[in-house]
Amino acid sequence: xxxxxxxxxxxxxxxxxxxxxxxxxxxxxxxxxxxxxxxxxxxxxxxxxxxxxxxxxxxxxxxxxxxxxxxxxxxxxxxxxxxxxxxxxxxxxxxxxxxxxxxxxxxxxxxxxxxxxxxxxxxxxxxxxxxxxxxxxxxxxxxxxxxxxxxxxxxxxxxxxxxxxxxxxxxxxxxxxxxxxxxxxxxxxxxxxxxxxxxxxxxxxxxxxxxxxxxxxxxxxxxxxxxxxxxxxxxxxxxxxxxxxxxxxxxxxxxxxxxxxxxxxxx
Amino acid sequence: xxxxxxxxxxxxxxxxxxxxxxxxxxxxxxxxxxxxxxxxxxxxxxxxxxxxxxxxxxxxxxxxxxxxxxxxxxxxxxxxxxxxxxxxxxxxxxxxxxxxxxxxxxxxxxxxxxxxxxxxxxxxxxxxxxxxxxxxxxxxxxxxxxxxxxxxxxxxxxxxxxxxxxxxxxxxxxxxxxxxxxxxxxxxxxxxxxxxxxxxxxxxxxxxxxxxxxxxxxxxxxxxxxxxxxxxxxxxxxxxxxxxxxxxxxxxxxxxxxxxx
Numbered sequence: 001x002x003x004x005x006x007x008x009x010x011x012x013x014x015x016x017x018x019x020x021x022x023x024x025x026x027x028x029x030x031x032x033x034x035x036x037x038x039x040x041x042x043x044x045x046x047x048x049x050x051x052x053x054x055x056x057x058x059x060x061x062x063x064x065x066x067x068x069x070x071x072x073x074x075x076x077x078x079x080x081x082x083x084x085x086x087x088x089x090x091x092x093x094x095x096x097x098x099x100x101x102x103x104x105x106x107x108x109x110x111x112x113x114x115x116x117x118x119x120x121x122x123x124x125x126x127x128x129x130x131x132x133x134x135x136x137x138x139x140x141x142x143x144x145x146x147x148x149x150x151x152x153x154x155x156x157x158x159x160x161x162x163x164x165x166x167x168x169x170x171x172x173x174x175x176x177x178x179x180x181x182x183x184x185x186x187x188x189x190x191x192x193x194x195x196x197x198x199x200x201x202x203x204x205x206x207x208x209x210x211x212x213x214x215x216x217x218x219x220x221x222x223x224x225x226x227x228x229x230x231x232x233x234x235x236x237x238x239x240x241x242x243x244x245x246x247x248x249x250x251x252x253x254x255x256x257x258x259x260x261x262x263x264x265x266x267x
Numbered sequence: 268x269x270x271x272x273x274x275x276x277x278x279x280x281x282x283x284x285x286x287x288x289x290x291x292x293x294x295x296x297x298x299x300x301x302x303x304x305x306x307x308x309x310x311x312x313x314x315x316x317x318x319x320x321x322x323x324x325x326x327x328x329x330x331x332x333x334x335x336x337x338x339x340x341x342x343x344x345x346x347x348x349x350x351x352x353x354x355x356x357x358x359x360x361x362x363x364x365x366x367x368x369x370x371x372x373x374x375x376x377x378x379x380x381x382x383x384x385x386x387x388x389x390x391x392x393x394x395x396x397x398x399x400x401x402x403x404x405x406x407x408x409x410x411x412x413x414x415x416x417x418x419x420x421x422x423x424x425x426x427x428x429x430x431x432x433x434x435x436x437x438x439x440x441x442x443x444x445x446x447x448x449x450x451x452x453x454x455x456x457x458x459x460x461x462x463x464x465x466x467x468x469x470x471x472x473x474x475x476x477x478x479x480x481x482x483x484x485x486x487x488x489x490x491x492x493x494x495x496x497x498x499x500x501x502x503x504x505x506x507x508x509x510x511x512x513x514x515x516x517x518x519x520x521x522x523x524x525x526x527x528x
Contacts, residue, residue: 024445025445028445028446028448028449028452029448031448031449031452031453032448032451032452032455035452035453035455035456036455038468039455039456039459042459042463042464042465042468043313043320043459043463044313046320046321046463047313047316047317047320048317049321050317050318050319050320050321050322051316051317051318051319055316055317056316133465133467175294177294177298178294178297178298178301181298181301181302182301184305185301185304185305188305189305189308189309189312194308194309194312195312195313199312199316200312201312201315204312
């Protein structure tokens with residue numbers, strides 16, 4: 001394994017160099033990533049103001065803190081692999097990746113991390129401006145804030161593995177857009193993106209606690225804000241690890257079947 | 268009305284080519300269903316916690332979402348595919364085939380591709396507007412109906428002009444797909460009335476992407492909160508943008524020397 005870290009470092013350096021070539025494009029891609037939580041910040045704080053100053057246990061300052069932290073956590077945990085994977089299969093560029101002596105997922109991880117590092121230069125100032133404009137209330141207990149770090153890392157791994165498994169659907173169908181829409185619909189409602197889990201109607205909140213999407217986004221946010229009890233935090237970490245194992249098993253099983261199926265269309 | 272004739276011709280061509288792939292209808296219907304469900308579901312969750320959103324009732328918001336899907340459907344039906352085709356033509360030098368046709372080039376590039384199945388979004392939008400108007404229990408007099416029709420027409424003109432302005436940039440910059448992405452990222456904000464956004468954001472959403480005029484104003488006409496002043500402003504903006512985009516297009520075309528020649 002001594003060559004492993006050298007490999008990762010090289011892959012990361014390549015990805016970083018590529019990402020730095022597309023500075024303007026990535027700023028444009030970031031607009032959506034910043035605007036989406038900003039819209040929900042405004043919607044929920046307006047809802048709070050329209051219903052006597054609070055929604056659930058949150059006033060506009062709590063809502064602001066929730067969505068500004070979510071903006072950053074979402075940037076750190078998101079991936080775009082399920083959007084682009086179909087082109088690799090359809091146009092056959094996957095052939096070249098398969099010829100490399102390492103699993104293609106390694107290069108994807110390097111790309112993902114490089115994009116995030118480069119675009120922190122956009123995400124952090126955006127969050128800072130929102131912090132000044134919306135005056136969030138943020139008073140997390142120390143243990144909770146400290147636990148948020150590992151929760152973000154685990155959340156990223158859960159989301160990345162899940163979306164990488166989702167991407168492999170491209171080996172079996174070309175109707176990827178419809179599949180992705182379904183994914184966004186379900187994950188949007190249950191991840192904490194559309195609404196903090198605490199504000200969801202009962203059955204939907206129960207569903208959110210069972211599905212993996214909350215643990216990839218909302219859970220680290222709730223931890224960073226100190227909205228969870230130690231028991232809930234432990235349960236969250238347990239679910240993160242459970243879903244990580246499940247997704248990992250899924251990838252390794254499906255990948256073997258998928259590659260055997262792949263006949264390099266147009267390659 | 269030669270543009271209408273051309274539009275109908277291209278619609279027929281689009282329909283003929285799409286009818287060969289009838290399964291696409293189901294896929295499109297499924298996608299539209301998911302999109303509408305997501306947006307309405309989001310509204311339902313928000314309204315499970317409040318009975319109004321910045322003064323908008325739930326059915327007024329449904330009407331707004333109807334306008335959102337109506338405009339979105341129109342963009343995806345003809346404008347986005349045609350302009351995308353135009354950008355590819357500039358990149359590959361095949362625009363010459365369009366320019367040599369004996370019709371107005373701006374009209375040709377605006378309607379050359381019609382993705383007929385996208386009409387489902389338009390129909391979904393209309394259905395939501397009708398449903399919401401019915402549930403609001405408001406009697407829509409001829410005056411309100413006229414204001415709605417006028418503001419919708421102005422909304423269409425404003426969105427169209429913006430796309431022509433952006434498309435014209437292709438003559439100089441060749442690759443502007445990313446600029447269109449700015450439009451799409453920001454259009455999402457139009458699912459909510461712009462009045463709820465703080466001033467600076469509202470200004471950005473009005474000036475950079477005119478979703479205030481494109482979605483909120485027609486929706487205000489339905490819920491009866493549209494003032495004559497706002498309507499007049501919307502009409503003025505529409506006329507100005509149509510004129511400016513026309514001028515910019517002509518200017519850009521004059522400077523275009525072809526890529527293949």
